[in-house]
Amino acid sequence: MSDHAKLILEGRTLELPVVVGTEQERGVDISKLRADTGFITLDEGYVNTGSTTSAITYLDGETGILRYRGYPIEVLAKHCDFVEVSYLLIYGELPTETQLTNFRHSIRRHTMLHEDMRSFYNGFPRDAHPMAILSSVVNALSTFYQDALDPHDPDQVEVSIMRLMAKLPTIAAYSFKKSTGQPFIYPQNDLSYCENFLQMMFAVPSEPYEIDPDFVEALNLLLIVHGDHEQNCSTSTVRMVGSSNANLFASIAA
Structure with missing residues (x-):
């Protein structure tokens, strides 16, 4: 898979870096979008936006996964x-x-x-x-x-x-x-x-x-x-x- 995503704005093609999270989630880095194009993104409620990179906590409520610094919550709770x-x-x-x-x-x-x-x-x-x-x-x-x-x-x-x-x-x-x-x-x-x-x-x-x-x-x-x-x-x-x-x-x- 490419390490860049392509965005076409007003006939101009931009290559935006693809970043990979600690749990292999993939995201598009738009930090230079405004500086390069004058455009911003609209994402009400941050539904599709990660505000920072972090290696502290991974939480997936649907599958019941919670990890702190890579440690499963079950291990931490026990010990x-x-x-x-x-x-x-x-x-x-x-x-x-x-x-x-x-x-x-x-x-x-x-x-x-x-x-x-x-x-x-x-x-x-x-x-x-x-x-x-x-x-x-x-x-x-x-x-x-x-x-x-x-x-x-x-x-x-x-x-x-x-x-x-x-x-x-x-x-x-x-x-x-x-x-x-x-x-x-x-x-x-x-x-x-x-x-x-x-x-x-x-x-x-x-x-x-x-x-x-x-x-x-x-x-x-x-x-x-x-x-x-x-x-x-x-x-x-x-x-x-x-x-x-x-x-x-x-x-x-x-």
């Missing part, structure tokens, strides 16, 4: 926890024991929210949707953590990633607690990622909370399966906002 899979998605390979230990430590040191952020929750009506609260609080993180907002600095981006991974369970749990009228529960860094989230969600100060291992396992699997969604609507939105040089918090909140 890894969500934090390990997150490392794989971020850095492209599964961590060594030392790398995983350091990664877990980096997340744990950022689980707390600044106490002044509690005022944000106080300002929302009790019947506000938890997801709306979560999005608003994530966007506000940039005002509290201004030391790592440069999207062009890999070290600052990495710090923001750690903060988001660490604080999102706390933010989500506080959003839920707001809707139930219960007091917020601080994170406990001696617990695993999923255990910590469950105790912040469902524990109350008046009595002990026993974390059900079945719930931990179910939540871990749920987070792994939803760890990345290929080039879906939310991914495309984050990329679109990020392309304007917005900080990571603003891109994720969108």
Whole structure:
């Protein structure tokens, strides 16, 4: 098969490169179409458009295939926890024991929210949707953590990633607690990622909370399966906002 596609416009024949994806999908590279012809393509809803090349996730819902960095989801779900899979998605390979230990430590040191952020929750009506609260609080993180907002600095981006991974369970749990009228529960860094989230969600100060291992396992699997969604609507939105040089918090909140 030819490695170029031919497009005829106003009697002029253009040769456009054919690119092959990680799963052998084939696409036509039109990145120079406008510069060469003045024409653009119209593809409402990106139905036939790939916005970038990526080796992170392959998803085929019709056949039940999901791979992260080439690893089948079944293998990852059986042998890894969500934090390990997150490392794989971020850095492209599964961590060594030392790398995983350091990664877990980096997340744990950022689980707390600044106490002044509690005022944000106080300002929302009790019947506000938890997801709306979560999005608003994530966007506000940039005002509290201004030391790592440069999207062009890999070290600052990495710090923001750690903060988001660490604080999102706390933010989500506080959003839920707001809707139930219960007091917020601080994170406990001696617990695993999923255990910590469950105790912040469902524990109350008046009595002990026993974390059900079945719930931990179910939540871990749920987070792994939803760890990345290929080039879906939310991914495309984050990329679109990020392309304007917005900080990571603003891109994720969108």
